[in-house]
Every structure is written in structure tokens, then in C-alpha cells.
Amino acid sequence: MDDIILDVRDISKIYMQGKIPVNALHDVTFYVKKGEFVSIMGPSGSGKSTLMGIVGCLEKPTAGKVIIDGIEVTSVSDGQLPRIRREKIGFVFQHYNLLNSLTALGNVELAMRFSKVSRQERVERAETLLKKLGLGDRLNHRPTELSGGEQQRVSIARAMANWPAIILADEPTGEVDSKTRDAIVETFKLLKSRGQTIIVVTHDPDVAKHCDRVLRIVDGTVVDSD
Template identity: 75%
Template sequence: MVEQVLEVENLCKTYIQGKIPVTALHDVTFTVSQGELVAIMGPSGSGKSTLMALVGCLEKPTSGKVVIRGIDVTSVLDSELPRIRREMIGFVFQHYNLLPALSALGNVELAMRFSGITKKERLKRAEDLLQRLGLEKRLHHRPNELSGGEQQRVSIARAIANDPSIILADEPTGEVDSTTRDKIVKIFEELRVQGQTIIIVTHDPEVAKHCDRVIHIMDGTLSH
């Protein structure tokens, strides 16, 4: 039986703007299985970013819950959330979010800083991951010395460094050309084959067509 890595149940999020409640998500329910590559699509303002923030434990819902590998992450103490994010979730961002003062190797190694392994082991794993993503000649380059596609590959290496349960990729191809986009999508497909669970927020139908399925969101609810 395929394991359910992610269970989102009746998820709602309401913000207060002035004195007016604004519902960003309403009664969202879905599951994601081990090794699935899932796209989330919808127009701007549809609730995609809010959904990713809730699944990524960056915000807490107004009601409902998010369960990752059997752990209800919406009910844990706030003090536990950094550990959950570090150990269970890998983030890939549209704008890469690499530290400019660190090399590619340093950015990936930093993600493992609190993983309980030695610096020597962290550097070895970071180097192995970057080589795996075709960056063996860019290990010691800083972000401003890398192309957009190379920076995104560093970001992907950083995301998988701690062997997370889920990778959340927010518009990961939004800043690159179509050739680089296709290379990045191929990396995600290869990770899926290896058993990695990946959720991609995207506006690009060319990205979505490579996913196992697409979750459409409109006005804060799932549309079918």
C-alpha cells in the first residue's frame, strides 16, 4: 500500500484586514502519496501561496489540519516548528534565496548545520548532491557567479540535503528560460523516480504536464 505522506483536511485560513475578515482558503482537503509529483495551479490571489505556507509550517490555519507522515503539524508547539521544517520539508523558491556570502557548497552545507552530523560529513554530502546535479565545477562559486539555472540547482540540492518527507517548490522555474526550465523539471522527475514527494506551485502548463496530477485552486477552494 502506498504511504500517504501528506494529508490536508478541511483547511481554512482567514486573515483580518482592518476589521474585515478575508478568507484565503476554505475547506481544502487533499492527500499526496509517497513519490508523487503534484502541481498546484491557480490564478494570482487564488490561495496557492497561503496553502504552501500552511503545508510548509510557515503559518498556522484558522481551522483544519496538515498531517505529514502521521504527525499533525498544525497542533505542535511553535517551538517545534523549526525542527519540523528542517527535518521534514525542503523548500525551493522562485528567487532561489541563497546566501550571497556563501559558495554553492556552503549554502548546501548550511542546511545540514543542525542535523547532528559532523562538518566533514556535511561537506561531503553537499559536494555529492551538487555533483549529482551537474555542479561539480561550481562548488566554490558564490550565487552572483552562477546562472539562474545553476542557482536553482543549488537550491534543489539544499532542499534535499536533509532527506525531507516533502519538497515544496514555489514557482521554481519562474525566473529561468524554457531550456533551463526543462532541465529543472527533469531533475524533479528524477527525484520522484527515487521516491521523493514533490509539490510544485506553478503557472506554467509545460511544468504541470510532467506532474502526476494537478490540483487546481480558485478563490481559496479546490476546483475540479
């Protein structure tokens, strides 16, 4: 099992809504191998985003274990989580979440600042990534000057910046047209062909059909994996 990069075991997450406990996830168990392109599908409110948050070390589960690249991230202290997020996870969000005050290059470069990468290397790496994703002529454009597809590609470049173990994409095609969606999927396939592990949360079967595996989640638990 050396090739398993993400191991999720018996995850539960209970939120308190006022005084009422809400069972967002229960007994979620699955794994993802290195270099796999996996999608997580499920209806709204099924717990997909909560699962992404836990796998992305943005929040902790109520019970269970998450092991990323050999590290049991659910047992490390809060102070160590930022380093794990920097080194192991690259996020791609539905709303791109780029900083409007920065250029495309600045947004990608920003991700490496917290990893103490030198300025020269940050700029070189950001330029290379953006050029590989077809944004060589958009380096100095701000997000407001880019199309939805371009913004999402900047977001993907940013996720790639620290060479993470896993890219976690939350509805990355949720706000784009079909042409742009296909371009984004092609980008993920390109990254997969280079050995990158990608997990995509999506509603869209046209995205899921390109994945190696699809995990279906209903009412807070994984019901199917194919």
C-alpha cells in the first residue's frame, strides 16, 4: 500500500447548530493512490465540502483519522497544520478566490511566500506554471481583467506552486461555460499525466467521467466507489 497518498478512515463530523448536533459526516472511509484523478460526487448538503475541509486540513473531524503522504494530520497540533497545508495540499476553489489586488503572477507567487521560497525562485516558478497553463501573455493581468476560465487556470497554477502531494478542487467548473470546463478538465488530465494526484468535488458528470474513480457521497457517508 506504499502508493496510497490519502487514507481516510472512519471520519465523522458533528456540528452544533445552536444546541442541536448535526451529523455532517459519519464513518467515511476511502483512499486515494498517488497520481489518481478522483472525483467526489453527491447532492447539495451531502457533506462534500466538509469532507474537503477535513482532507484539506482546514478543519478537524470529530472522530477518525486522515493520513496524507504518511502523516496522520488529524493528530498533529493546530500550529503544524499551516505547514502541512503548504507542503501537501493545493486548493482550487469554485469562486477562484484570487486576490484582486495582485496580478496573476502575484497570486501564484503568493502561495510560495509562506514556504520561504526566495523571490527570484518564486517568480521563475510562477511564470513557468502560468506559461504551461497557457497564460504566458496574462502574467501581469489582474483577476478582474481575466475570463472565468483564465482565473481558474491561475487558481490551478497557484495550487501547483508548492508541488503539493494532492490538489483538492472544490467545484472547479461550477462557474464556467462548457468550453472552459473542458479546458479545465484537460488541464487536470495534463497534471495527472505528470503524476499529480487530484481530487475534485463536482456535481458535473461530464467532469466525473474523465476521472479514474468516482466516490459518491450521500447524507454524509460514502455510498459507492467505482
